Amino acid sequence: xxxTLHVVAVGSVDxxxxxxxxxxxxxxxxxxxxxxxxVAEASRKRGRKGIDxxxxxxxxxxxxxxxxxxxxxxxxFDADGRRILLGDAPGHVQYTRNMVTAAAGADAAILLVDAxxxxxxxxxxxxxxxxxxxxxxxxxxxxxxxxxxxxQARFDEIAAELRAAAAAVDGxxxxxxxxxxxxxxxxxERSPETPWYDGPSVLEVLRDxxxxxxxxxxxxxxxxxxxxxDGVNDIRxxxxxxxxxxxxxxxxxxxxxxGVTSRIARIEVLGEERAAASAPLSVTLHLEDDxxxxxxxxxxxxxxxxxVATRFRATVAWLDEQPLTAPMRLEARQGARTVPVIVEELxxxxxxxxxxxxxxxxxxxxxxxxxxxxxxxPMVIEPYAIxxxxxxxxxxxxxxxxxxxxxxxxxxxxxx
Amino acid sequence: MTLxxxxxxxxxxxxxxxxxxxxxxxxxxxxVLLFSGGKDSIVxxxxxxxxxxxxxxxxxxxxxxxxxxxxxxxxxxxxxxARIDERLIVASVQDSIDQGRVQDETGPRASRNRLQTTTLLxxxxxxxxxxxxxxxxxxxxxxxxxxxxxxxxxxxxxxDPRNQRPEPWTIYNTKLKAGEHFRVFPLSNWTEIDIxxxxxxxxxSLPSIYFAHQREVFERDGMLLAVDDHIERxxxxxxFTETVRFRTVGDMTCTGSIRSTATxxxxxxxxxxxxxxxxxxxxxxxxxxxxxAMEDRKRNGYF
Numbered sequence: 001x002x003x004t005l006h007v008v009a010v011g012s013v014d015x016x017x018x019x020x021x022x023x024x025x026x027x028x029x030x031x032x033x034x035x036x037x038x039v040a041e042a043s044r045k046r047g048r049k050g051i052d053x054x055x056x057x058x059x060x061x062x063x064x065x066x067x068x069x070x071x072x073x074x075x076x077f078d079a080d081g082r083r084i085l086l087g088d089a090p091g092h093v094q095y096t097r098n099m100v101t102a103a104a105g106a107d108a109a110i111l112l113v114d115a116x117x118x119x120x121x122x123x124x125x126x127x128x129x130x131x132x133x134x135x136x137x138x139x140x141x142x143x144x145x146x147x148x149x150x151x152q153a154r155f156d157e158i159a160a161e162l163r164a165a166a167a168a169v170d171g172x173x174x175x176x177x178x179x180x181x182x183x184x185x186x187x188x189e190r191s192p193e194t195p196w197y198d199g200p201s202v203l204e205v206l207r208d209x210x211x212x213x214x215x216x217x218x219x220x221x222x223x224x225x226x227x228x229x230d231g232v233n234d235i236r237x238x239x240x241x242x243x244x245x246x247x248x249x250x251x252x253x254x255x256x257x258x259g260v261t262s263r264i265a266r267i268e269v270l271g272e273e274r275a276a277a278s279a280p281l282s283v284t285l286h287l288e289d290d291x292x293x294x295x296x297x298x299x300x301x302x303x304x305x306x307x308v309a310t311r312f313r314a315t316v317a318w319l320d321e322q323p324l325t326a327p328m329r330l331e332a333r334q335g336a337r338t339v340p341v342i343v344e345e346l347x348x349x350x351x352x353x354x355x356x357x358x359x360x361x362x363x364x365x366x367x368x369x370x371x372x373x374x375x376x377x378p379m380v381i382e383p384y385a386i387x388x389x390x391x392x393x394x395x396x397x398x399x400x401x402x403x404x405x406x407x408x409x410x411x412x413x414x415x416x
Numbered sequence: 417m418t419l420x421x422x423x424x425x426x427x428x429x430x431x432x433x434x435x436x437x438x439x440x441x442x443x444x445x446x447x448v449l450l451f452s453g454g455k456d457s458i459v460x461x462x463x464x465x466x467x468x469x470x471x472x473x474x475x476x477x478x479x480x481x482x483x484x485x486x487x488x489x490x491x492x493x494x495x496x497x498a499r500i501d502e503r504l505i506v507a508s509v510q511d512s513i514d515q516g517r518v519q520d521e522t523g524p525r526a527s528r529n530r531l532q533t534t535t536l537l538x539x540x541x542x543x544x545x546x547x548x549x550x551x552x553x554x555x556x557x558x559x560x561x562x563x564x565x566x567x568x569x570x571x572x573x574x575x576d577p578r579n580q581r582p583e584p585w586t587i588y589n590t591k592l593k594a595g596e597h598f599r600v601f602p603l604s605n606w607t608e609i610d611i612x613x614x615x616x617x618x619x620x621s622l623p624s625i626y627f628a629h630q631r632e633v634f635e636r637d638g639m640l641l642a643v644d645d646h647i648e649r650x651x652x653x654x655x656f657t658e659t660v661r662f663r664t665v666g667d668m669t670c671t672g673s674i675r676s677t678a679t680x681x682x683x684x685x686x687x688x689x690x691x692x693x694x695x696x697x698x699x700x701x702x703x704x705x706x707x708x709a710m711e712d713r714k715r716n717g718y719f
């Protein structure tokens with residue numbers, strides 16, 4: 001079982017994400033008395049009956065004033081020994097970019113659906129975004145089930161809708177749970193209010209989800225070269241975080257894009273000598289040969305090495321107010337490299353409600369589209385489906401320094 | 417293959433923090449590590465040393481000294497810096513007061529906690545730092561839970577929480593314009609328990625006031641404040657001797673102690689796990705002023 005599970009809570013506005021997170025923290029004993037008292041006080045100030053647990057994660061003044069989530073809040077808690085890092089993502093359409101940020105890198109999503117209103121276009125958008133970002137498991141919480149008299153028929157109906165929507169986007173596995181976040185029904189323990197439901201509680205699913213897919217090919221972007229002359233040896237250590245796979249002393253490696261090869265002489269895991277190390281550890285690698293390797297290079301085992309390319313086709317989630325039109329000059333940040341790029345072509349925009357690709361000449365903020373990108377210098381690139389690390393990048397507008405897009409590589413193309 | 421060691425939660429947190437520290441060192445021109453002698457900044461400095469060993473740190477440490485710190489912490493700070501053999505810059509709130517940049521508060525509620533912001537921003541400008549590592553954690557406070565790893569500050573040192581840079585995956589946008597800087601928080605995903613567990617695992621020493629000791633204190637707002645020349649007491653505030661320890665270490669005027677008999681890391685861990693009061697609730701008077709006190713201070717450039 002993985003030590004840490006990254007989970008993102010998504011769904012339409014007012015479907016109860018923040019309440020569920022507050023409930024999870026509260027019912028697992030991760031809230032202290034004074035934190036509960038502070039939330040109770042804030043609830044009274046707003047004239048709410050009882051404790052509004054949503055006020056716990058809506059930490060910004062503007063969020064509490066409007067009763068909505070604007071930016072992602074992260075909370076950590078332990079589910080019977082497993083660390084859960086939970087991101088509470090905004091539900092509003094205009095904050096979709098913050099939802100993309102929270103879901104990128106997540107292993108699983110909690111998708112909240114209001115039992116009364118059922119699935120909405122925003123529910124389907126979030127499901128599609130999860131599929132696109134490679135979130136493999138979706139815990140679908142049919143929330144406010146108390147407001148439909150704990151109806152099994154209503155639950156089954158919405159669960160079927162969700163499964164159909166997930167299948168349409170070739171998407172994640174769905175575990176559907178009837179829920180009342182407000183009353184704590186099926187949050188931590190299975191509740192008597194839903195005797196017809198024999199599945200797990202939310203906490204049980206998070207605790208028991210099997211290990212996220214571990215990509216096996218060894219990849220490590222070099223972040224920093226540690227130089228140290230102790231009088232006897234002139235040390236040259238390649239410092240970085242292992243992105244995927246594992247490496248052992250004696251392994252034949254290749255540094256890309258340069259293509260120089262060597263063998264692993266020593267592996268240090270933050271001061272400790274090891275015979276082998278695996279993702280996601282931060283390490284320092286020492287090579288047998290004094291070859292030229294610098295920040296931004298990717299170390300891989302010689303077998304199963306990634307591609308080096310200057311052109312690729314990719315799915316972009318556009319995050320900036322200023323729209324994307326092609327061609328556009330930007331900078332790509334990937335691993336430990338920053339490379340000037342041109343978005344050469346905008347092929348189409350993805351209608352998330354229908355999953356139809358439609359012709360487009362620009363992408364507005366929160367739009368998803370398919371583009372061709374040309375890089376000024378060779379990049380180590382793999383499709384996102386194969387390698388999250390080598391297949392993901394962000395685009396930065398050098399004029400404003402804003403992060404304008406999250407990008408997933410679909411296919412490596414032949415260069416110019 | 418059995419050569420691989422099992423990777424636990426602390427290993428993952430450690431790897432993440434080191435990744436962030438190395439990214440910042442590589443991308444920013446002039447980083448600095450904010451070091452208070454508190455447990456979080458001790459863990460942070462320890463991680464930074466590990467990130468670049470056996471070479472030295474590629475950036476200095478800086479302490480924003482309110483002049484109202486516990487002597488035990490100042491002593492610890494100096495010993496720590498001597499031991500790791502790195503450079504420490506001390507930015508002094510007293511200097512800011514002497515230069516007329518800020519005005520000292522007076523009366524029993526006087527605190528230099530807020531004044532630190534000016535001293536910090538002045539020091540960042542003076543040394544032309546473009547990144548300041550801090551030991552803040554997302555579990556500390558609601559607005560902290562919204563922080564990015566690389567938190568962008570404009571030329572006025574301000575945080576704009578509604579317009580933060582997206583950080584998908586573990587890719588950080590480290591671009592800055594002149595005069596801007598980052599606050600970088602490698603410990604974002606650590607909890608108070610993680611910090612103590614890591615201190616135990618790594619065998620780190622701490623300032624003695626983190627462990628139970630006899631101290632003359634007085635009670636205010638449900639907190640036990642230290643009796644000291646720096647804190648004016650109301651006439652009704654009686655002093656008494658109590659066995660206490662501090663859960664956080666900050667400016668003396670707004671840092672409360674708790675009754676405790678815990679003298680080892682293991683005992684502190686057990687006590688912290690069982691406690692029904694959060695770290696800030698137990699020991700920080702500065703957050704009790706309003707619901708958004710921390711957010712407001714952070715917007716203006718606080719740590």
